[in-house]
Structures are given as C-alpha cells and as structure tokens.
Amino acid sequence: MKVAIFLGSKSDADVMGKAAEVLKEFGVEYKAYVISAHRAGDLLVKTVAQVEGEGCEVIIAGAGLSAALPGVIASRTLIPVIGVPLECISPGKSNGLAGMDSLLSIVQMPPRVPVASVGIGNSKNAAYLALEILGIKYPDIRKKLVDFRAKMTADAEAEGGKGFEF
Numbered sequence: 001m002k003v004a005i006f007l008g009s010k011s012d013a014d015v016m017g018k019a020a021e022v023l024k025e026f027g028v029e030y031k032a033y034v035i036s037a038h039r040a041g042d043l044l045v046k047t048v049a050q051v052e053g054e055g056c057e058v059i060i061a062g063a064g065l066s067a068a069l070p071g072v073i074a075s076r077t078l079i080p081v082i083g084v085p086l087e088c089i090s091p092g093k094s095n096g097l098a099g100m101d102s103l104l105s106i107v108q109m110p111p112r113v114p115v116a117s118v119g120i121g122n123s124k125n126a127a128y129l130a131l132e133i134l135g136i137k138y139p140d141i142r143k144k145l146v147d148f149r150a151k152m153t154a155d156a157e158a159e160g161g162k163g164f165e166f
Contacts, residue, residue, distance in 0.1 A: 003030040003130050004051040006044075006073060008063035010034050012086055015121050016062045019084070022127035026144050028134065031056075037063070037072040044069075048076045057137075058130040062123060064088035067105035070115045080133055082116045082126045083107075 003023055007016045016032070023030045031051065035044045051059070059077070062084035063069035070083030085102030099120035106117045118125040135142035 001029045001031050001051070001054050002057050002134055003028060003127075004056045004059045005030055005032040006047075006059065006061040006069060007032065007034045008036050008061075008067075008069045008086075012062050012064070015086055016060075016084065016123050019060050019062075019123035019127040019130075022124050023130070026131055026141065026148075028131065028141065035069075037069040038066075041072070044072060045076055048073055052077055052079060058082065058133050060084060060123065060126045060130055062086050062126075063106075064099070064102050065105075067102035070106050070117075071109050071113065074109070074113050074115045080116065082118065082129050084118055084123045084126045085120045087121060 005016060005019055007013060013034075020030060020032060031054075033047055035047055037044055048059075056079055059073055059079050059081045061070040061073050061081055064086035065088050067083065067085055070081050074081040083106035085099050085106050087097075087099035087102070103117065103120055106115055109115050116129065118129065131141055131145055135145050
C-alpha cells in the first residue's frame with residue numbers, strides 16, 4: 001500500500017471517495033480508514049503506526065469542523081500528510097462556515113509539524129498531489145502523470161480553438 005486515506009467520519013465518504021477513484025485510475029494501491037481524532041485517538045495512533053509499518057508513503061486525511069485529523073496524524077509520523085478540509089453538513093443544514101473553519105484548521109498548523117492542504121472538499125487534488133509525491137520515486141507513476149497532463153493539455157487545446165456561444 002502506497003497511500004492511506006483517513007476519514008474522520010463515514011459521512012465524509014462521498015467526498016473522500018473521489019481521492020480513491022483517482023488512485024484507482026492510476027493503479028496505485030491504497031487503504032481507507034474511518035477514525036475520528038477526537039473520539040478514537042488511541043486507535044488513530046495505533047493505525048498510523050500500522051500503515052507506517054506497511055510501507056505507506058503518503059497519507060490523505062479529510063476532516064471537518066476543527067479538522068484535527070490531518071494534524072494529529074502529522075504529529076505521529078514523518079509520512080507526508082495531505083489534508084482535505086471538509087464542509088460539515090448535518091442532514092438538511094450546514095454549520096454556516098462552508099468548510100472555511102476546516103481549511104483554516106489545516107493550513108494554520110503550528111511550525112515544525114506541516115500538513116499540506118488542498119481546497120475545500122477537493123480530495124481529487126489530494127490524490128493528484130499524492131501521485132506527484134510518489135512520482136518522484138516511481139517512474140511508472142510519473143509516466144502516467146506525464147501522459148495524463150499531455151492528454152489534458154491536448155483536450156484543452158482542442159476545445160480552445162472552437163467558437164463559444166452563451
């Protein structure tokens with residue numbers, strides 16, 4: 001397993017599942033875990049040590065509200081951690097902050113325990129960043145990313161030459 005995906009709650013599965021889809025598309029092995037940093041701290045510490053022992057090389061962690069999950073994980077490992085700030089929505093309503101609270105919790109980590117961050121709810125970008133990190137070591141992943149970017153560019157150029165109507 002090269003990547004571990006941590007979710008603070010099962011309710012985060014729809015958003016965080018998009019990271020898994022990207023990793024699958026690139027053929028990168030991952031495991032996913034649902035563990036709250038607040039409600040199951042000991043289990044989280046144990047699981048981080050476990051994924052470290054299994055050779056995990058990048059961790060993606062999504063959390064909402066105080067978004068402690070990525071920071072707690074980063075405090076327990078030297079594996080790069082990419083935080084995905086999530087908007088907390090209970091059935092029928094938001095907490096009113098649209099994920100800004102989560103974003104600020106992740107990007108405002110104290111010095112010396114860094115956590116990378118992507119945009120609110122953008123677990124796909126977390127997966128692409130994980131792939132770029134892995135691409136430094138694995139030429140096959142790097143090649144897939146190069147091909148992916150070339151196709152993306154070709155598609156954009158093909159669309160850019162066409163007229164557009166509103």
